[in-house]
Amino acid sequence: MNHFFKRSIHFFAVSFFTLIIVLSCDKDMSVMLDNSATSNVGVTMIDSFTVNTSTVQLSDMPSIYTGVVLVGKATVPYSGVIESSSYFRIGFSTLTNDIPEAATFDSLNLVLKPTYNRYYFGDTTIAQTIHVHQLTEALASKTPTPRYPNQPLPIYVTGASIFSDQTFAYNSSTIGTATFRPRIKSMDTLNIRLDDNIGQDFFDKVKKGDIRVTSNNNFQEYFKGLVLTPDGNNTTILGFSDTLQVKLNYSYYGTDGHKQIGFKELKIVDPNYQYNNIRTDRTGTAFESLSSTNALSTTATGGLTYVQAGSGTVAKISLPSLKEFLQNENMAINKAELVIETSSKTTGMYAIPSSLILFVADQDGVPISFLQNSYGTGMQQAAFVAGREFGQNGTYTFNVMAYLQTLKSTTTYDNTSFYLSAASLDLFSTFNTAFIELENAKPKIKLNILYTKFR
Numbered sequence: 001m002n003h004f005f006k007r008s009i010h011f012f013a014v015s016f017f018t019l020i021i022v023l024s025c026d027k028d029m030s031v032m033l034d035n036s037a038t039s040n041v042g043v044t045m046i047d048s049f050t051v052n053t054s055t056v057q058l059s060d061m062p063s064i065y066t067g068v069v070l071v072g073k074a075t076v077p078y079s080g081v082i083e084s085s086s087y088f089r090i091g092f093s094t095l096t097n098d099i100p101e102a103a104t105f106d107s108l109n110l111v112l113k114p115t116y117n118r119y120y121f122g123d124t125t126i127a128q129t130i131h132v133h134q135l136t137e138a139l140a141s142k143t144p145t146p147r148y149p150n151q152p153l154p155i156y157v158t159g160a161s162i163f164s165d166q167t168f169a170y171n172s173s174t175i176g177t178a179t180f181r182p183r184i185k186s187m188d189t190l191n192i193r194l195d196d197n198i199g200q201d202f203f204d205k206v207k208k209g210d211i212r213v214t215s216n217n218n219f220q221e222y223f224k225g226l227v228l229t230p231d232g233n234n235t236t237i238l239g240f241s242d243t244l245q246v247k248l249n250y251s252y253y254g255t256d257g258h259k260q261i262g263f264k265e266l267k268i269v270d271p272n273y274q275y276n277n278i279r280t281d282r283t284g285t286a287f288e289s290l291s292s293t294n295a296l297s298t299t300a301t302g303g304l305t306y307v308q309a310g311s312g313t314v315a316k317i318s319l320p321s322l323k324e325f326l327q328n329e330n331m332a333i334n335k336a337e338l339v340i341e342t343s344s345k346t347t348g349m350y351a352i353p354s355s356l357i358l359f360v361a362d363q364d365g366v367p368i369s370f371l372q373n374s375y376g377t378g379m380q381q382a383a384f385v386a387g388r389e390f391g392q393n394g395t396y397t398f399n400v401m402a403y404l405q406t407l408k409s410t411t412t413y414d415n416t417s418f419y420l421s422a423a424s425l426d427l428f429s430t431f432n433t434a435f436i437e438l439e440n441a442k443p444k445i446k447l448n449i450l451y452t453k454f455r
Contacts, residue, residue: 051319052297053436053443055305056365056419058312059292060144060154062161063275066429068115069244070276070310071130072237073230074122074431076350078304080282082121082311082431084237087168088274089139089225090246091216093265099207103252103262108199110176110226110246112190115239121431122236123349124182129231132176132192135224137169139273147364154367155359156424162275164312170227179231182238190240202248206264216269225273236349237431242274243267280311295365303441309353309422310431316361317418317445326408328453333405335450338398340420341437346386346394353432355381356396359419367419374402381423384434393437393444400447 070084110132141160146153175195202223205213212222226246230237246266254260268274282288286301295316298305305315317338326333344352357379359367373380382396407413426432437444 053305054295054297054316056295056314056316057290057292060157061164061312063164064162065271067242068429069240069242070237071228071230073234074237079287080285083279085229085277087227088268089220090266091269093267097206097209100252103250105200105203106249106251108194108248110192110194112240112244114187115241118184119239120184120236121351124236126235127179127181128234129179131174131229133170133227134175135170138224139168152366152368164278167277278310303438305443306435307420308433309426315420323407330454331451333451336400336404337448338400339446340396341393341444342434343437344434351432352434353422353426355383355423357381357421357423359421361417361419363415374399
């Protein structure tokens, strides 16, 4: 997975004259300029500049090395159900047979710890249930292939991975279940007792020095791993650290006659084999037909569009006549910003992305690059800025000066569009969601350009 984030925003100051071009989805752009100071500056009025928007489902979302075990189910107003199960292989922390000869098996327990930020998405006021299953098919990575010959892969695909839409076979019978109230601030660990027969089998093989437990490769051939699935009645998705433990507990009497306890630890020994399987159900919503092969124009969704991490839902932004506008001679652009206003709030059960990015998608809709920092390197992130007054919505603002300069002088961005997306750390490890605010049943997206035009 790529980790390419560092914020940098630079602006040009305009000394005398400002022209503001306000652009929203499918809305005419109005222009205002006070040119009373000099006759050397002309005024150009543009009233037909439009932006087209739609909702797109990204494909080939890598799901390994996130550090987060995501398990649960949440129903998001307007966009439907989002659900996550987590698959992982386990191995012994140490392969030495250090269980005392007189020890007897006690229990096998899966111990889950919340992430450092205690991540959740959804309603935590209701009891949640997590089921544990045994994998019957070995986890395996794959390298995706383009949909069409000679088509590039998305920029976020850097090699073989396990992707969020992949599934592997597991036994439908549970080997452990826990029902609990997710007290986010106080929950320390979640302890799930697993099937005693499996635990006794592990214990006996370790004590006997069975070849199947003398190496983790051998063990993983024998025991392919675990799957955590949410109950159908769950209302929240919880984030657990991938530093989980499976504890093989035993007890014995010491030389002093007192009972002693101990455990042998199994854990995720290779993060390449832990991933989260993400599923969506948008039945009954305006986005019911959304898929990786079927984008939805906002004209078909009542103006609604949104960005959701985890599921890879992004808002496509096209500026079809921008390049033509930039070809005007004797014009100096002083400042350019793309402003996205969101109706989603920072407080509540559905977290919003702390920052957004803009992928650049080619004519086939494949994200091939990203909007860089205007005067530096790396991906530009637009941080969420909360509304400053009562009733004012939060915003994400991108500096697009460098993009406009490149668009004007080269063919690099011809036939491309923007994909508004959660930033990478959020994109692959959360379900944070932001709905774009509506204005006259259209997304409230504005391109603000300050420029000086000379006669």
